[in-house]
Amino acid sequence: MTAILLIEQILNGLQLGVMLFLMAAGLTLIFGVMGLINLAHGSLYMVGAFACAAVAAATGSFWLGLVASLIAAAMAGVIVEMLVIRRLYDRDHLDQVLATFALILVFSEGTRWVFGSFPLYLDVPPLLAGPVSLPGGIEYPAYRFAIIVAGLLIAAGLFLLIARTRLGIRIRAGENDREMIAALGVDISLLYTLVFALGAALAGFAGAMVGAIQSVQVGMGEPVLILAFVVIVIGGIGSIRGALVGAILVGVTDTLGRVLLPILFGRFMEASQATTVGAALASMLIYILMAVVLLVRPRGLFGAA
Amino acid sequence: MRRETIVNLVLAAGFVLVPLVAWMIDEPFVVTLATRVAILALAGIGLNIALGYGGLVSFGHAAFFGLGGYAMGVLASHAQSFSPMLTWPVEISGTKSMLVIWLVAIAVSGLAALVIGILSLRTTGVYFIMITLAFAQMLYYFTVSWPAYGGEDGLSIYVRNSFPGLNTLDPIQFFAICTALLFIALFLSGRLSRSPFGLALQSVRQNPERVEATGIRPFDLRLTAFVISGMITGLAGALFADLNRFVSPSMFSWHTSGEIMVFVILGGVGRLFGPLAGAALFILLEHWLGGFTTYWQFLLGLLLLGVVLFFRGGLIGTIAGREVAHD
Numbered sequence: 001m002t003a004i005l006l007i008e009q010i011l012n013g014l015q016l017g018v019m020l021f022l023m024a025a026g027l028t029l030i031f032g033v034m035g036l037i038n039l040a041h042g043s044l045y046m047v048g049a050f051a052c053a054a055v056a057a058a059t060g061s062f063w064l065g066l067v068a069s070l071i072a073a074a075m076a077g078v079i080v081e082m083l084v085i086r087r088l089y090d091r092d093h094l095d096q097v098l099a100t101f102a103l104i105l106v107f108s109e110g111t112r113w114v115f116g117s118f119p120l121y122l123d124v125p126p127l128l129a130g131p132v133s134l135p136g137g138i139e140y141p142a143y144r145f146a147i148i149v150a151g152l153l154i155a156a157g158l159f160l161l162i163a164r165t166r167l168g169i170r171i172r173a174g175e176n177d178r179e180m181i182a183a184l185g186v187d188i189s190l191l192y193t194l195v196f197a198l199g200a201a202l203a204g205f206a207g208a209m210v211g212a213i214q215s216v217q218v219g220m221g222e223p224v225l226i227l228a229f230v231v232i233v234i235g236g237i238g239s240i241r242g243a244l245v246g247a248i249l250v251g252v253t254d255t256l257g258r259v260l261l262p263i264l265f266g267r268f269m270e271a272s273q274a275t276t277v278g279a280a281l282a283s284m285l286i287y288i289l290m291a292v293v294l295l296v297r298p299r300g301l302f303g304a305a
Numbered sequence: 306m307r308r309e310t311i312v313n314l315v316l317a318a319g320f321v322l323v324p325l326v327a328w329m330i331d332e333p334f335v336v337t338l339a340t341r342v343a344i345l346a347l348a349g350i351g352l353n354i355a356l357g358y359g360g361l362v363s364f365g366h367a368a369f370f371g372l373g374g375y376a377m378g379v380l381a382s383h384a385q386s387f388s389p390m391l392t393w394p395v396e397i398s399g400t401k402s403m404l405v406i407w408l409v410a411i412a413v414s415g416l417a418a419l420v421i422g423i424l425s426l427r428t429t430g431v432y433f434i435m436i437t438l439a440f441a442q443m444l445y446y447f448t449v450s451w452p453a454y455g456g457e458d459g460l461s462i463y464v465r466n467s468f469p470g471l472n473t474l475d476p477i478q479f480f481a482i483c484t485a486l487l488f489i490a491l492f493l494s495g496r497l498s499r500s501p502f503g504l505a506l507q508s509v510r511q512n513p514e515r516v517e518a519t520g521i522r523p524f525d526l527r528l529t530a531f532v533i534s535g536m537i538t539g540l541a542g543a544l545f546a547d548l549n550r551f552v553s554p555s556m557f558s559w560h561t562s563g564e565i566m567v568f569v570i571l572g573g574v575g576r577l578f579g580p581l582a583g584a585a586l587f588i589l590l591e592h593w594l595g596g597f598t599t600y601w602q603f604l605l606g607l608l609l610l611g612v613v614l615f616f617r618g619g620l621i622g623t624i625a626g627r628e629v630a631h632d
Contacts, residue, residue, distance in 0.1 A: 105606030
């Protein structure tokens, strides 16, 4: 295996990682501020992807689709928060899991009702269709590279938002003591709706971006949702920094595991058997990583003790 | 008699009578549907011990359900192809005997619950929910990518396994086997909740610090409950595989974990007959709503939302009132 191939795989892992970060950031914000486990976060990802594919097909412009995905996911988030999620904040985790599980059924079947069971296709915009040359003679697909850049920019923006703006101050205050900031005159229910819409928009954006390299179909959000949960558990629930570190760790581990483990086992096993064992182990690798992290640090890498 | 006891008796009588009448007027489909309810309720009874009595929100009980299913699938597939499972150090061959399969399913899922429990019970709250989910996902991806037993396609078993003295292919006789196991499990679960162990377990749910102060280790109680819980759900998995004569990785999927949880919550968390009421209601809804539209899951989702938001305490809690304290 050459160094160039390895770097390409690391970039692929990074691309998966930043996408997972967009999902995980929303989840971890919603958990940190409102104390809510939202299983339906994957559905918002799906809503974003479908909105982008539908608008891009109607107008011929990927960029309009991307804008539509942000708006549609944020709107869906606001509606769901006001109708359902708002009633769950003071319930225990069990009720939250069940109610958001029910929301998944509603979203998935509703989408199937409207769009049918066949996957939609979303093309990569012409501007980003070709490869991009990186230093060291590496050719990498421009679109995937754009995903990495966009993801890192959004991560930086999110850190600034939380650390430097008034909204960020309120979000952090809400994490610490919701009664107190309500007493200080902050409209806490508006703040919650805003945080939920922000998380939803991030998920929708991730769905639209990934939609162009995978097919857009019902149920596409669920594998990503589970990965995003693994990410926030590894990073520590409620921590944005943890979400970023966890997302990149999971993305790179998963991608490299799938490539390297079969080769590694090939050193001391016959080829066909090595592929089987390597592939089986690689698909379990991030869950093993999560179990190990939780055993060493039961509250994740950056979780509050 | 308490109102909940009356509700339970009506449920039990109805559950046995409806399939019997259906059998007499020759409606085997209803009998099969009731068998499904019995098996899923059994899985729910398992989860209820961890979730309802112990307060352990396990989002990974599909792991035990699937292991039970694969215990049946692996043993029976070796028996039907006449190939030994192990040749070294001792030769072990497959089997088509339900009794042996049940024992293996219980042992395997109990062992898995012991390992998963020891690791997961170090965490609490959301972390516990997520780590149990992670273990189930591990097994899911393992079975998907391991080709020896069918991989993603699963395993078909051509003939249902045998039980001494009964013809298991006859729907009513298989129903009788599943129902007998269901009632044994209900009896055990009821005894367990009133036993010193069960009482201690329920007080650990309510106030672990106080239990610890009396000299009982919460971890041991929780682990024991988790293992018993996993064993019962594993047995249900073996029966479910036998009902369908098919096992596939979908038994390990997180949807399965979610559904088992739905049975328990729909019926009433911590109620003895909750899982039976929940599974029966779920299967009836699935069947009834499925008659209206192919998008029945949409309506099911709305109904579930309604139950969580407005009918706390589930079916039994709504009918029988809050007699049994559930914190």
